[in-house]
Amino acid sequence: MLRRINGKNSDRTVVPGARIADAVFPAPFRSGLEYSSPARGTWNIVHTGMLIPDAHEIFVCAAGCLRGVVLTAAEMGTADRFSTVAVRENNLLDGDMEELVIEGVSDIIRKLPVRPPAVLVYTSCVHHFAGCDLGMIYSRLRERFPDIDFTDCYMNPIMRKSGLTPDQLMRSRLYMLLHERERRPDAVAIIGNDLPTLEDSDLMKMLKGAGFKIHEITSCKSYDEYQEMAESSYYISYNADAAPGGDMLADRLGGIHHYLKFSFDYDEIDSEFARLADVLGIPARSDEEIAALRESCDAALADTLALVGDTEISIDYTYCPRPLGLARLLLDHGFNVMRVYVDGIPGADRPDFDYLQEHYPDLMLHPTVHSGMRFAATENKAEDHGKILAIGQKAAYFDSTRNFVNVVEGGGMIGYQAVTHTLELMKDAYLNEKDMRGLVQIKGLGCDVCLR
Amino acid sequence: MKQTARIISTYSADAFGVCSALFELGGMTIMHDASGCNSTYTTHDEPRWFDMDSMVYISGLSEMEAIMGDDEKLIDDIVDAATNLQPAFIAICGTPIPMMTGFDFEAVAEVVEMRTGIPSFGFPTSGMKTYIDGASMALAGIARRMVSDVDPEEIANPVGMIVKSGSSPAFFDAPRVNILGLTPLDFSVNGSDASIADWLTECGFEVVSKWAMGSTLDEIRQAGRADVNLVVSAAGLGAAKVLYERFGIPYVIGQPVGEDQKDILRDAVNELTFESRAIRHSEDGAAGQGTESISVLSDLADADADAAPEIIVIGEGISSLALASAIEFETGRATKVLCATECPEELLRDCDRMTPDEDDIIPELEGASVIIADPLYQPICPQEARFIALPTEAFSGRIYRDDIPDLIRDPHAVTGQL
Numbered sequence: 001m002l003r004r005i006n007g008k009n010s011d012r013t014v015v016p017g018a019r020i021a022d023a024v025f026p027a028p029f030r031s032g033l034e035y036s037s038p039a040r041g042t043w044n045i046v047h048t049g050m051l052i053p054d055a056h057e058i059f060v061c062a063a064g065c066l067r068g069v070v071l072t073a074a075e076m077g078t079a080d081r082f083s084t085v086a087v088r089e090n091n092l093l094d095g096d097m098e099e100l101v102i103e104g105v106s107d108i109i110r111k112l113p114v115r116p117p118a119v120l121v122y123t124s125c126v127h128h129f130a131g132c133d134l135g136m137i138y139s140r141l142r143e144r145f146p147d148i149d150f151t152d153c154y155m156n157p158i159m160r161k162s163g164l165t166p167d168q169l170m171r172s173r174l175y176m177l178l179h180e181r182e183r184r185p186d187a188v189a190i191i192g193n194d195l196p197t198l199e200d201s202d203l204m205k206m207l208k209g210a211g212f213k214i215h216e217i218t219s220c221k222s223y224d225e226y227q228e229m230a231e232s233s234y235y236i237s238y239n240a241d242a243a244p245g246g247d248m249l250a251d252r253l254g255g256i257h258h259y260l261k262f263s264f265d266y267d268e269i270d271s272e273f274a275r276l277a278d279v280l281g282i283p284a285r286s287d288e289e290i291a292a293l294r295e296s297c298d299a300a301l302a303d304t305l306a307l308v309g310d311t312e313i314s315i316d317y318t319y320c321p322r323p324l325g326l327a328r329l330l331l332d333h334g335f336n337v338m339r340v341y342v343d344g345i346p347g348a349d350r351p352d353f354d355y356l357q358e359h360y361p362d363l364m365l366h367p368t369v370h371s372g373m374r375f376a377a378t379e380n381k382a383e384d385h386g387k388i389l390a391i392g393q394k395a396a397y398f399d400s401t402r403n404f405v406n407v408v409e410g411g412g413m414i415g416y417q418a419v420t421h422t423l424e425l426m427k428d429a430y431l432n433e434k435d436m437r438g439l440v441q442i443k444g445l446g447c448d449v450c451l452r
Numbered sequence: 453m454k455q456t457a458r459i460i461s462t463y464s465a466d467a468f469g470v471c472s473a474l475f476e477l478g479g480m481t482i483m484h485d486a487s488g489c490n491s492t493y494t495t496h497d498e499p500r501w502f503d504m505d506s507m508v509y510i511s512g513l514s515e516m517e518a519i520m521g522d523d524e525k526l527i528d529d530i531v532d533a534a535t536n537l538q539p540a541f542i543a544i545c546g547t548p549i550p551m552m553t554g555f556d557f558e559a560v561a562e563v564v565e566m567r568t569g570i571p572s573f574g575f576p577t578s579g580m581k582t583y584i585d586g587a588s589m590a591l592a593g594i595a596r597r598m599v600s601d602v603d604p605e606e607i608a609n610p611v612g613m614i615v616k617s618g619s620s621p622a623f624f625d626a627p628r629v630n631i632l633g634l635t636p637l638d639f640s641v642n643g644s645d646a647s648i649a650d651w652l653t654e655c656g657f658e659v660v661s662k663w664a665m666g667s668t669l670d671e672i673r674q675a676g677r678a679d680v681n682l683v684v685s686a687a688g689l690g691a692a693k694v695l696y697e698r699f700g701i702p703y704v705i706g707q708p709v710g711e712d713q714k715d716i717l718r719d720a721v722n723e724l725t726f727e728s729r730a731i732r733h734s735e736d737g738a739a740g741q742g743t744e745s746i747s748v749l750s751d752l753a754d755a756d757a758d759a760a761p762e763i764i765v766i767g768e769g770i771s772s773l774a775l776a777s778a779i780e781f782e783t784g785r786a787t788k789v790l791c792a793t794e795c796p797e798e799l800l801r802d803c804d805r806m807t808p809d810e811d812d813i814i815p816e817l818e819g820a821s822v823i824i825a826d827p828l829y830q831p832i833c834p835q836e837a838r839f840i841a842l843p844t845e846a847f848s849g850r851i852y853r854d855d856i857p858d859l860i861r862d863p864h865a866v867t868g869q870l
Contacts, residue, residue, distance in 0.1 A: 031529075033512070034487075035490070065488060071495075108456055129549060161516070
């Protein structure tokens with residue numbers, strides 16, 4: 001429980017939030033000072049870069065920016081694949097930023113005990129603002145180290161509102177090192193995910209059933225195996241932030257990129273998978289198959305509802321790409337979803353937002369970064385409320401509950417399986433308390449997939 | 453090459469030092485930053501984040517705001533949040549982009565203060581120095597603005613107060629001491645801060661305030677009542693200088709690590725109390741007279757100039773010097789300090805070195821038989837040297853938190869391994 005140590009305003013007891021009926025799409029809350037909750041399970045650019053087997057990451061930034069990434073690498077056990085070049089004030093004044101990157105990266109590469117096959121060089125906001133010639137930097141590095149694949153990566157959060165977001169950029173960089181090779185018509189790469197696609201997901205079942213050879217970066221054990229992804233004729237993404245990278249990849253290597261929209265809506269799932277089947281040139285699911293899948297979902301929904309009853313449910317956006325879609329599914333089936341923690345609403349969620357406004361106007365939306373959320377956990381002390389079932393780490397933290405689903409970024413689920421899998425996780429969370437304090441503070445949930 | 457680190461970590465940065473130093477005082481601290489500083493600080497540098505609801509935020513600076521010099525957005529956001537949350541003070545500190553754009557921290561703080569009526573500070577950190585620089589700046593700001601003026605009647609009656617007994621003075625009124633430079637970055641949350649206060653109390657001193665762990669802002673406001681400040685890390689030096697300038701309070705630099713050092717430190721506090729009381733209560737006494745500071749250090753390593761110290765301690769300046777002195781006092785083995793954070797050169801002995809970069813450190817480790825440092829230094833230490841792990845939050849964050857010893861209470865956690 002938080003210990004209150006500050007402030008004079010005794011009226012400061014209302015957690016920021018709005019009824020969905022009163023919320024405005026796509027930004028329900030005014031932007032202002034930003035708070036950071038202790039829930040840390042989502043991945044950052046260090047975790048994601050480490051998905052490339054045997055690659056070495058070099059960050060070139062100010063010490064304050066290096067601090068979080070160097071300790072991310074240390075915590076995940078990959079400090080030996082991570083180095084830094086510190087930008088200091090004199091570099092900005094002297095205008096030697098390009099030289100610092102080139103010589104700093106070169107110095108580190110020469111000191112490494114094992115020559116890495118690939119180096120990810122991360123530049124930062126200061127390089128962008130100083131107008132650094134990044135093209136020249138990478139050209140010079142490639143000349144010096146022709147045996148190493150370099151790619152440009154970015155830690156420039158100041159650009160998060162301009163063009164591609166840092167997350168989208170990072171996911172696109174994951175595949176920039178792939179070398180063109182002959183494509184196999186039966187090879188598919190699932191791209192852009194931090195966590196492996198679950199074996200029992202609709203996507204995996206469809207691809208395996210059609211006899212495709214499936215590549216995914218999370219399962220690559222070596223740099224050579226990573227390079228084999230380039231034999232794919234199809235690139236499939238189902239994380240919206242991976243889609244721009246998929247287009248870049250298809251443009252560069254050939255092949256077809258297809259974005260499979262994540263959804264909890266039965267009709268949308270069917271139409272998405274039908275489109276995918278069409279792209280892949282394989283039969284779509286039959287009506288009988290679809291009916292069976294829907295029946296199993298309905299049964300799972302009824303079974304879970306019988307267990308959790310009218311228990312309060314909260315959902316946050318870190319759990320999956322479509323938190324409002326999940327809220328809609330659960331509300332339509334009688335679950336007591338009280339609130340969703342979400343700072344902004346992605347375009348794909350617009351139909352769910354509109355539907356919820358009309359049918360469940362009292363559903364509460366709460367931000368996660370609003371300054372007032374600093375006190376949400378204080379206001380929602382566990383001893384002051386009954387059992388709350390939280391879906392996602394931030395919801396668990398803000399609602400001070402140990403009954404929560406500990407999954408981030410969709411956890412590798414997709415299709416009807418996302419429905420049944422979520423319900424299984426909900427039942428487990430309802431029945432079994434977890435160490436919320438310990439678990440939500442772990443950075444990059446599931447990042448041990450990077451340790452090969 | 454300087455500025456590169458093949459494998460070691462980097463110290464917590466200046467902006468995080470500001471946040472850490474002010475965390476318990478009921479203010480609102482804003483890092484003027486795009487994104488990332490918030491999660492870095494709260495994850496790795498702030499062990500109190502889950503348990504105390506301190507208001508630390510980022511501004512969420514965007515590219516367009518930086519290019520257009522839109523300070524009004526920041527000011528509006530701060531005023532809006534502060535009006536709702538009513539912090540005791542507001543502190544604004546910076547990161548690389550505000551430094552590049554020439555953001556005027558003090559001017560913005562002044563505007564915020566005018567609009568909110570809440571005392572506001574601008575701390576021009578750049579994200580390019582260590583936490584020591586920021587924490588020292590922040591505590592100095594508190595010393596300058598938040599510590600109350602002292603009514604001479606409130607401090608002890610000078611008449612008959614001081615009795616010179618033998619070589620060390622004794623007092624009718626207990627010497628009053630502030631502890632300056634306490635943050636979890638150097639002292640974690642393992643009770644080391646309380647151990648220092650407990651030791652002072654056991655010595656017969658009164659602890660007026662602890663900057664800034666374990667004291668409220670109201671207690672900090674009373675700091676001017678103290679006779680002496682005890683500076684336990686370089687983060688306390690800025691405040692110590694201000695309090696000396698404002699109130700004439702001298703300061704002792706050191707930590708009570710090991711019995712011999714504790715005795716010397718206690719005598720130094722007594723000695724400076726004697727002097728400061730005499731000056732503050734003399735008719736023409738004024739701040740700035742008398743001894744400003746004493747540092748309590750062993751000089752064994754310097755005395756034996758021909759022999760290179762075989763033991764090396766890497767870390768924050770004053771903490772490392774205190775540990776080195778404890779080792780020298782207790783074992784007679786010369787011990788060198790490699791200081792990787794800001795520390796006045798005059799505190800270091802001839803044998804000690806400022807080593808901010810990996811390439812500064814590696815040559816200094818050659819020939820060492822024992823190296824005492826954070827575990828994240830181990831990959832660059834010679835294999836033939838014995839490595840004694842001494843984690844600090846300032847370097848390895850939360851990773852080894854459970855292994856950080858309270859050296860005030862148990863110096864043998866390290867010296868016992870020698």
